[in-house]
Amino acid sequence: MDDHMRLRIAKRIAKELPENSIVNLGIGIPTLVTDFIPEGKGILLHSENGFIGLGAAPAAGEEDPNLVNAGGQAATLVPGGCCFDSSMSFAIIRGGHLDYTVLGALEVDEEGNLANYTIPGKFVPGIGGAMDLSVGAKNVVIAMEHVSKHGEPKIVKKCSLPLTAPRQVNLIVTEMAFIRVTPEGLVLEEIAEDTTVEEVVKKTGAELIIPEKLGRF
Amino acid sequence: MKPVKTPQQAAENIKDGASVMIGGFISCGRPSEVLEALFEKGVKDLTIISNDTSKEETGIIKLVLAGRVSKFIGSYIGMNRIMGEKMKSGEVKVELVPQGTFVERVRAAGAGLGGVLTPTGLGTAIAEGKEVMTIEGKKYLLEKPLRADFAIVRANKADKYGNAFAAGSSKNFNVAMAMAADTVILETEEIVEPGQLDPEKVTFPCVFIDTLVPVAKAVMGRN
Numbered sequence: 070m071d072d073h074m075r076l077r078i079a080k081r082i083a084k085e086l087p088e089n090s091i092v093n094l095g096i097g098i099p100t101l102v103t104d105f106i107p108e109g110k111g112i113l114l115h116s117e118n119g120f121i122g123l124g125a126a127p128a129a130g131e132e133d134p135n136l137v138n139a140g141g142q143a144a145t146l147v148p149g150g151c152c153f154d155s156s157m158s159f160a161i162i163r164g165g166h167l168d169y170t171v172l173g174a175l176e177v178d179e180e181g182n183l184a185n186y187t188i189p190g191k192f193v194p195g196i197g198g199a200m201d202l203s204v205g206a207k208n209v210v211i212a213m214e215h216v217s218k219h220g221e222p223k224i225v226k227k228c229s230l231p232l233t234a235p236r237q238v239n240l241i242v243t244e245m246a247f248i249r250v251t252p253e254g255l256v257l258e259e260i261a262e263d264t265t266v267e268e269v270v271k272k273t274g275a276e277l278i279i280p281e282k283l284g285r286f
Numbered sequence: 287m288k289p290v291k292t293p294q295q296a297a298e299n300i301k302d303g304a305s306v307m308i309g310g311f312i313s314c315g316r317p318s319e320v321l322e323a324l325f326e327k328g329v330k331d332l333t334i335i336s337n338d339t340s341k342e343e344t345g346i347i348k349l350v351l352a353g354r355v356s357k358f359i360g361s362y363i364g365m366n367r368i369m370g371e372k373m374k375s376g377e378v379k380v381e382l383v384p385q386g387t388f389v390e391r392v393r394a395a396g397a398g399l400g401g402v403l404t405p406t407g408l409g410t411a412i413a414e415g416k417e418v419m420t421i422e423g424k425k426y427l428l429e430k431p432l433r434a435d436f437a438i439v440r441a442n443k444a445d446k447y448g449n450a451f452a453a454g455s456s457k458n459f460n461v462a463m464a465m466a467a468d469t470v471i472l473e474t475e476e477i478v479e480p481g482q483l484d485p486e487k488v489t490f491p492c493v494f495i496d497t498l499v500p501v502a503k504a505v506m507g508r509n
Contacts (some may be wrong), residue, residue: 117385118311119455134314134504135442136454141312141365143506144455152454154461154489155311155337156393159386163406193373193382194364195338201386201406235409 070214074244077261078212080105081286082171082242085210090168091115091161093202096140098212099171113149115167117198119158122150139198162198163205170206172199174213174241176228179275181238181250183211184230196233203234215243215272222274224248224255245269247286248277259284288448290498293323296471300324300436305333307392307437307463312340312365315456316509317438317473319501321345325352333357335434337388337459342366344509350378359432361385384412387429389462395431396465396494402429437467440501441490444474445483448495456504457489464494473501 075098083105086092093115094102103125106112114123116139123138124145132143146152153161161167176184183203186196203209216222224241241248246269247259257277260269262285270277297320300306306324310316324332325348332355339346339360347368349355357379363369372378383391390402403426407413417428439460441450450472452460464470472495 116455118314119458132506133454134506134508135452135456137312137314141314141507146454152457154457155385155389155459156462159389163386163404193370195360195362195382196384196412197338197362197364198385200384200410200412204406204408205386232410234406 070244075101077244077286078242081247082210082212083107085240086112086169088112091121091166092169092171093117093162093167093206095170095172095199095202097173099173100140102171102212113147115158115161116144117158117162117202119154120146120150120152122147124150159198159201162201165205165207167202167206169208169210170202171210171212172202174211174223176223176225176230177211177238177241178225178228179254181236182228183209183233183238184228185233187231189231199233203237208239209237210240210242211238212242215245215269222272225274226276245272247284254278256280257283259286261286287446288492288495288498290477290500293319293499293501294326296320296497296499297323297327299469300327300329302329303331304329304436305335305434307434307467308334308336308346309437309439309458309460309463310340310509311337311455311458313344313507313509315440315452315458315460316340316344317440318345318509320438320471320473320499321349325349325354330354331356333359333434335359335392335432337385338362338365339369340365340509341507342368353377357381359383361388388432389459391429391432392459392466393462395433396462399431401431403427404429432466434467435469437463437470438473439464439470439490440473442474443476443478443483444472444495444498445478445480445492446498447480448472448490448492448498449483449485449488450474450490450495451483451487452489461490464490469496470494471497471499473499475501475503
């Protein structure tokens with residue numbers, strides 16, 4: 070997927086974040102959301118390795134080895150940020166004090182089940198903070214490509230990969246669609262400006278509920 | 287007052303078969319010089335307990351490549367390919383734990399608790415073989431305490447009693463690990479007299495620290 074599409078996903082998710090919310094962004098497309106968060110809304114980014122108030126990357130030569138983001142790269146702290154240890158960081162996550170987490174996914178299904186940490190036999194990077202984030206955050210937003218590299222749907226009827234967490238996903242945003250997970254099923258609330266409902270349905274492996282009034286993004 | 291040792295002296299009592307906690311998140315707040323001494327010493331059959339395996343050229347992976355690690359317990363091994371390969375080949379037994387569960391199991395061991403009840407991992411492979419308990423109508427997974435023979439942790443500044451300060455995001459797992467091992471070795475970039483460390487800026491109270499090891503200042507991305 071090209072950068073334009075990745076940025077489209079990030080931009081749409083940024084619009085969803087309410088004022089004064091505490092947000093954790095995962096690695097990959099979720100990280101791109103940072104660039105679209107408007108200033109002055111009081112939104113603070115939580116970094117699971119131990120701080121709230123993640124700022125922009127530092128200028129070359131200004132890196133502080135004692136402050137990195139969750140990917141291990143040099144980071145900065147915004148004014149009003151604060152630092153803590155990992156136990157406190159995960160108390161924030163697990164204790165329901167984190168408003169939003171934005172994560173990537175390998176598969177998401179109709180029940181809001183999420184698989185994003187392993188492909189058995191192929192890909193075993195580990196779990197990191199993904200299980201705690203998806204269980205603990207008040208809102209779990211998935212940012213991902215609509216289909217896999219091989220063109221297979223990533224939004225499926227039932228996840229086939231090992232689950233990161235059952236029934237925790239609230240929103241799925243891809244380059245094609247904005248989908249809300251509800252007790253009734255997946256509701257297609259918006260489609261991208263360059264696609265059609267038919268195209269979205271064709272590339273989705275799960276049942277979609279299509280309301281009369283459909284938004285565009 | 288706590289003994290001040292060289293990395294070699296600090297590593298002296300770490301013998302074959304020991305379990306060793308290593309603080310740090312990737313390169314940040316990651317001990318290095320005692321790990322290097324451990325490598326030089328040739329100690330083997332180690333159980334390493336650390337959030338991640340950091341980068342390929344650094345401490346834990348050096349030990350792994352030399353065949354000194356029999357088990358690794360942590361949350362993430364994706365920073366390099368080595369551990370994944372050793373896991374697949376069966377050379378190193380790997381236990382993956384969700385990061386929040388990992389730190390809380392360590393903290394539980396250090397805090398005298400018999401375990402942690404967490405919703406994390408319910409309905410996933412992590413729950414296999416573990417007890418599920420219902421408390422006030424909500425389900426939780428019982429996760430047991432995780433302790434070690436040794437912990438190697440890191441701070442920026444310590445006084446001679448072992449009170450220590452770790453800046454920014456370098457506190458990470460160092461704090462919980464300092465509570466959870468029989469012997470705790472603190473790598474510190476600076477050692478000061480009692481009274482020279484602001485008591486309001488103590489990240490680790492001195493009670494947890496057994497040995498101080500003065501080390502060089504951290505360099506971005508190195509450890």
